[in-house]
Each structure stands twice: as C-alpha cells, then as structure tokens.
Amino acid sequence: MLFEIIGIGNKKFEPAKQQLELIQKHHVFSGGQRHFELVKHLLPDEHQWILIKAPLESLFESYQNTEETILVFASGDPLFYGISNTLQTKYHDAQINTYPYFNAIQLLIHRININSNQLKTISVHGRSWQALDEVLIKQEALIGVLTDAEKSPSAIAKRLLDYGYDNYSICVGEDLEGEHEQVRQMDLREASLQTFHSLNCVILQKKAHRDISFGVEDDLFEGLDGRPNMITKMPVRLCSLHALALQSKAVLWDLGFCTGSLSIEAKLHFPRLDIHAFEKRLECMQLIENNQHKFGAPGINAYRGDILEFDFTLITKPDAVFIGGHGGRLNELMHKIDQYISAGGIIVMNAVQQNSIDEFIATATALNWKLIEPLKLKVNSHNEIAILKAIK
DSSP: OEEEEEEEOSSOOOOOHHHHHHHHTOOEEEEOHHHHHHHGGGSOSSOEEEEOOSOHHHHHHHHHTOOSOEEEEEESOTTSSSHHHHHHHHOTTOEEEEEOOOOHHHHHHHHHTOOOTTEEEEEOTTSOSHHHHHHHHHTOSEEEEEOOSSSOHHHHHHHHHHTTOTTEEEEEEESTTSTTOEEEEEOHHHHHTOOOOSSEEEEEEEOSOOOOOSSOOGGGSOOOTTOTTOSOOHHHHHHHHHHHTGGGOSEEEEESOTTOHHHHHHHHHOTTOEEEEEESOTHHHHHHHHHHHHHTOOOEEEEESOGGGSOGGGSOOOSEEEESOOTTOHHHHHHHHHHHSOTTOEEEEEEOSHHHHHHHHHHHHHTTOEEEEEEEEOOTTSOOEEEEEEEO
C-alpha cells in the first residue's frame, strides 16, 4: 500500500508545485468533510473521495479495497497526533510519504510570539486526562494541548483549578486561519466560564512553581474522624514506594487505601503510573477525593467494595500491588492477586503483627513468589513495622 499524505491549514488550500503535481496524477483521495471543502477545487473531475469518519474500521476496509495510491488530506502535521501515525501503526509494511503543514499548537505559538523551546505538547482529543495530568504533576513550564468537545478549554481550566494548579495561565486559539479566528489569553477562572469555537487548542504557561513536598506530612492528609493513626506513616510510605520499584512499573493496585496517602504519593512521584485503589469504607471515597484535590494528584481510579468480590478483569492487570488492608483474609487475597499480577510483578505489605508476617511469608512461599528480606522500621513511638516484599 502507498499513501501520500498532505497536511493543510484551516483555509482554502493553495498547494506548492510538488503537491499540485501529486494531486494531478492521482484519482483516489481521502480526508474529512472539512478537508474536502478546502481542496475540492483542485481535484480532477473523475475522482474518488474516501471520507474519514468513525468508525475507522470502515475506513480501513475502504483503503484495503483500493488498489491505487491513496492521497490523504489531513489537518496540520499528519505526524503530530495525526493520520500518518495511525496508518503507520495499522499498516507496518505500507509506504507513507508525508508533506506536513504547521500543527495547531505551532500556529498558536506563532500568534502569541513566545519562545517554544520548553514546549511540551499533549493531546486529550478522544483520549483520557492521563497525558494532561502527567505534565501538570511534573509542572512543565509550557504545555500545548489538543482538545475535543468534552475536554474543552473550559473543562481544562476547571480541572487545573480543582487540583490546585492555579499557577498556570491559559491561552486559547480558536478557528486558527479560519473566518472566526480568535486568540484569547486569560486566567483560569475566566476561562472556566467561557464557551469557545469548536476548533480550538490551548497553551498553558506556568507563572510560578507550586511546592509539593517530597514526602507529604501525615497530619496534612484529611483522615478518618477520631482515627488519626489510620494512615501509612510518611517514612513507611516512602520506603514502601521504594520497595515497589515504581520507576519501572506501569500499573499499581492499592488494596485498602483508606486516606489514599500511598496512591497519592505514588502519583506525585510517578505521574505516568496507572493507579487503581480499592477500599470497603464508604467514607474513604470522599477522603481520597479530597486529598487528591488538596495535593494535586488527579487520575487515581478509586473503587469501593469488598476486594475479594471485585471483578479484576474489568481493569488493567498490575505489575505492582500494595496491600494496605486485607480484613483478616490475607491468604485468600494473595491467591487472588496471584491470578492477575504480571510475571515479575512486585507485592508489598506493611505488617505489625507477627501472625500477619508469618502468613504473608507462608502464602508467598506456597505461591512460589520470591521473598525479599523484610525491612523493619520504627517511627517515633509507633509500633515497629515490617515492610514485606515478594516478586511473582
């Protein structure tokens, strides 16, 4: 298969000589309806137009049934979250030639005339918030965002405000190169109340650095009423994160999160991590949400209910598991973890009682997990804690 892919702007397309020659010698073209309106004056009388729209499976079927070279028109730079990348993934052996134009983020940067050396670009168009959450936690200096109807500039502004990232300003480029082009620079609160043209993109600029400590003090977390000690203590928490080796992991399950302190600390240090946290207490659902907002840790998936009754096939399998609570059913829980955790995955549990330590070791041995020498810590006047670790 051979694809010629031409990036165009948001205006009537006037091709360069090489691009015009490509158009004149082809008969099969593809693109969205908006692209067709911008290029139809250039197409030969006898041509075929394959419309790009969801579902993509139908599009791919049309491509595969075409024997001729397909010339695709795409917005901006087709290698920037665009169709060239999609086709490279779908057709590994295809020849793909790309002729890019400026992408929307570049156009907006040019409009506001700022240094883009530190620019970090991400997309939430048809995607989760994960990429935006990651760059926010890292507090990148300059962030370009491709949006969609749901994750609009106002929704982005609200998310930043909800998680305490009011140290950013926002610039929105609307209908760039179009009849209704507008560039607006504003603060987040103003942006959160506005509506915008459907074709838009966003630049976030950091005005000041938000200080988030390495190791959040225990008393800063919102906790269970009357139970201030129901939290993994900060030194133990940091040692547990070290034991989990999260720098090389992709998915963490936090079983029995209570205040959410371990999940939150993990997200702050490893923002790319996919975290799933479980707890049976209803009141803890509000606790973890409040603490996430307080410490700027979006993107943690929290679930309420009995862990042993949860259908783990509904979520991504872990390569790291922290057992924060087991309700006296540790053996049963470890057997269930064994069904889902990846080979080489790490399991960590903090224990005070000797019978919990013995049961963890005995069950891990029976499951053929590799046990690591426990680390024992004593924090102030609290009981000594053993940080237990095993590898699947």
